[in-house]
Amino acid sequence: MTTQIVPSYVQDTWWTPAEDSRTADVRDANTGEIVARFGSDGLDLPAMVEHARTVGQRELGQLTLHERALKLKELAIYLNEHRKELYEVSFGTGATKIDSMVDIDGGIGVLFTFSSKGRREMPNSNVVLDGPAEPLSKDGSFLGTHIYTRIPGVAAQINAFNFPVWGMLEKFAPAFIAGVPTIVKPATPTGHLTEACVRFMVDSGILPAGSIQLISGSARELLDVMDYRDMLSFTGSASTANRLKSHPNVIEGGVRFTSETDSLNAAILGPDAEPGTPEFEAFIKAVVTEMTVKAGQKCTAIRRTIVPKGREQAVVEALRDRIEQRVVVGDPRAEGTTMGALASLDQLQDVRGAVEAMLAAGGELAYGSLDAPVVKTQGGEDAVVPEGAFMSPLVLTWDDVNAEAVHSKEAFGPVSSVLGYDDVADAVRLAAAGAGSLVATVCSNDPEAVRELTVGIAGHHGRVHILNRETAKTSTGHGSPVPHLVHGGPGRAGGGEELGGIRSVKHHMQRTALQGSPNLLTAVTGVWHTGADRTIAGCEAFGAEAAHEHPFRKSLAELQIGDAFASDLRTITLQDIEDFARETGDTFYAHTDARAAEANPFFPGQVAHGYLLVSWAAGLFVEPAPGPVLANYGLENLRFITPVAAGDSVRVTLTAKQVTPRVTDEYGEVRWDAVLHNQDGEIVAQYDVLTLVEKENTTYKNW
Template sequence: MTSTATALTIVPSYLEGAWWTPDSAPENAPIARDANTGEALAAVSAEGADLAAVVRYGREAGQRNLADSTFHQRALKLKELAQFLNGRREELYRISAQTGATKIDNLVDIDGGIGVLFTFGSKGRRELPNSNVVIDGPLEVLSRDGSFVGEHLYTRIPGVAVQINAFNFPVWGMLEKFAPAFLAGVPSIVKPATPTGYLTEAMVRLMLESGILPEGAIQLISGSARDLLDHLDYRDLVAFTGSASTAKVLKGHPNVVFGGVRFTSETDSLNAAILGPDAGPGTPEFDAFVRSVATEITVKAGQKCTSIRRTIVPEVLKADVVAALSARLAEKVVLGDPRAEGVTMGALASLDQLADVRAAVQAMLDAGGELVYGTLDSPQVTRRDGSIGLVESGAFMSPVLLSWDDPDTREIHELEAFGPVTSVIGYRSIDEAIRLAALGAGSLVASVCSNDPLIVQQLVAGIAAHHGRVLVLNREDARSSTGHGSPVPHLVHGGPGRAGGGEELGGIRSVHHHMQRTAIQGSPNMLTAVTGVWHPGADRNFDAVHPFRKSLAELRIGDAFGSGLREVTLQDVTDFANSTGDTFYAHTDAEAAAANPFFPGIVAHGYLLLSWAAGLFVEPAPGPVLANYGLANLRFITPLAAGDSFRVTLTAKQITPREDQDYGEVCWDAILHNQNDEIVATYDVLTLVAKTQDGVDASQSALLTQ
């Protein structure tokens, strides 16, 4: 414990495309230590780093190099990066053990972080266009003749995404912010927390070693970045995870208050788990509840922003819950160095963190809490060599359960012990359970454990607005649930009030968070040019070559085909009704159909018209169009009576090549008009089309193997 910063190696930063460390660390520089033994690992300092140049490099080199790729190309890089990192996890596990992380903790932090890359790599290709512009919402027609229209679109912000992360998830915390920023095309500046930043540095080093990321996509500041916000402006974004007090200071920075820097935070959170009154001992819900609470206060030694701090149970079941939790903790928790066999819970991240948690628990005891499981004394632990004893220099703490007679005690709902600690409090009605949960003043997540739909409906309706996420746990999903404390990339992670008011993850929502939504107004032709998507009213190209005979290399937005008219007879409608079994009266009973205010008499089935429309526009010979994989946005507008005619106009609306295949998707605008030029139906036809004429056979083979 006597090591000085000047005698240690310094955790490197990666700035302006190169690894960098100061010539020496100040005498008072923070020291990263092995959480289990107290051994000094490295000094942490970025003293002398030119942070203005770091921001400038991100805005210039990072933005320029990310602009060279589309959403799909960046998504594929995320997938490739995830595959690369998957093969190097053991290296990270060994380093992670020094933070106090167990094998289970590594699954959450390291594997979970890599899983975020996989998810965004997949969702980016499925849900975003192969371009750099995203249309948001439907077209708005702003003039009577359709020559002036408007819509909203997203484009990436032109600055950097500064990501300030907490000590508890040095890998996942970085990657869950980096992935959506990278997919959006925004360069990241990563600032990890001091105690575990050496693990973040190891992950960034592997990411760069992969050679997958374009230059400038990521920079790493290992050490203080006190003046970083001084160099940001409205072009930039700050995503902060940490204490509410630090978030308050950062949010008060003039460049945030007056300069337009986008700031989101995810901070302290007194999350709750509520046991329904129906879920008594012996029910699957009671068992699932006990498992969940015990897991949440021991994974990462309870150092999770999503950990269950308040265990809210029916007053009559409080003693049962305490007994069951105590028994499970005694059975499942083996405290010690994660590198020793059999250890299930490691140390807190640092001795400072241990002191903070002990102080918080003592304050809660002084406020009336009763210690019903655990101790504040140094516990007996399994050392790295397998022996059992005290490790005074290790940041070990026993799991702690506190029981309270007065569930309204202020400290329960205001004081967070950021470690393996939870408070068990009782309620006497559903309304009281809702009120107690809301006393957290905004939380990241709550669990509701019940198998009674009415109770679940009441609880969720009552607490949802106070939380960013609610997990409903019962016998049906107890095994498949990802758990109370595991944010998933598909759903938002954040919460109102005390939790910071931010939203991270949430699938493509978090990509949009790194983009600016802009209203664009103009003619259909100009909006088509801006977005790369054909708009109604824009020019069409009716040439001699049927558009289904064109590969992606030849097809252009606006290429179109128009059919002649086809008459629909009463016999056609009757035959279709009889052959399909769709004998709805509007197609079979003239008197009943005429009495319907929507129909002039017997009308053609909408699906008959769709089938015939395909016959009017399809080019039947083998060619670049490989398959029809669906319809979208179908609307039937004007009924077609027996004896009427219709025609179809098909226009190439959007072309999306697949980066890793010999084909891509083409969305065709289809519109049916009757003999009076009234619109009968509108919809999108979705097809898979070969990239080249020579690639038709290869594309067909690729489809067959998928």
């Protein structure tokens, strides 16, 4: 039976090249059976990019950041319902059930995480304010600030073969929230799994038109049709990354380029972590896990196991014992298999070649064999399967730990080298010899050793994973990039950053300096700026109009940015200060001892508590009757500026600064600008008040 060509998804429809066009066969990594064909002859790349820039940008732009984030949650739920079908495809790539969980469940988990963080940490708009405003004129009529808006092009991603689902989704999620359409180019050996996932994403009906396209096959001319509006994220070999980043459209045309490439990651066993300690046990477990999950085909796998000199043999023996006890190589569909095949016979040949080069450069095979291993077949029998890309775990040792090959040659499979170090400084030097890595583990229970190792290697690594007896059971692991933290590394590792929560969303946005009047900055950003127009209710003596309704009486549907309330003055007495001290137990001398307070360079004498003033401010601005304001859930950016002594008076002005409706609830957040002034107009304190407010005044409409 003829194997079907894996289609591409182009301009919101599935596309397949002519049957007689050039194609590449993809085989089951465990059996050698042809499972897919890939080809892209005739694919219109300029049309794909143009479709993303027009249709994709338009459709995504009709949604807010929160609305797009919510769609990610809906998509994650849909994909969760189809994991079983994805697992069936994944087994053919050599991935075990655990490997597939890391790839498929991990990718779905990224969608959930970004959905939550996007709705919790970003505004429900398409403009993101970056930092406070800077006054650029003495009278406050001219301000400067920074905003983030989405880049106006496409986010293209070229991915490696080892994580065909996670690798796509961890890049797709932040681009989608930012509002930037994606073009996915997976690696051919496992691209049929990516295609299966994209098919589910399309079939869900959740994604707007133009938000995702897929290239199944070669895309060598993709960069030719990209420009400064676009972004290319690459994961793969350093040699390919260097070729891509030297493209004229990157160097001269301004295409944003980020890469995550080869990485000779290290795990460092601390001087205190002797055999028998919890740290030694956790270290061995971590190394074997990283050698065997995905058959060592992970950009974060531990390639260099750096241990105190004299402890190398104990480490080798412990690695051997755990591998022999825990690792069963075979077809992932066979009961009992814990490590599957490499992704392809070509990949197997590359890894064997790299190991042979390392042995020729001075490495010694301390455990394992380059011969084809006896493995569990799909039927459960033990046999050598020449058509399968199977390989035994290998441990190398080196008499010369400074040999260039061990710090520059990566065998992208179940291979790690054990290296001995003299002291902590020497361990730092060996780790740094990798010339830039994604991650290193420091395994020790000695705080000083951990500090010295971490500070020493941090500049050479994108992430440092500290492991000891306290985290052995709870750590997410050396090789698990989490969506909350950045994933990337300097130097050889590519110099890029992925994931990192909202940081990665902003990677897909342009930061722009904005200058103008308070009113126009408010109009652009959707956030009230000091000096912009206000509609003030409350005390007429301070510019308010009695006819205006208190803003706490307004639902989100009625509330406008700039709606405000100004209170009367309230005079503070010495009795007020002393009563507050007695009732709260805050008897700090500045509030209770006049003589000591007068000696303090910051105070004019005995002064009111800052928290007394904040409490009074709430009493001054609150509207006591039930209404659309449901709850006060916090203060932010509180600063006490001018001390208040007995006999002084304070008043508060409260202004609706930012309104963020929740897309899933009948209420939203309102951020209020609160400023306390004294009787002389000096600012006493300022902060943001956060409240939850109904979208419509329904709960107490008849109150």
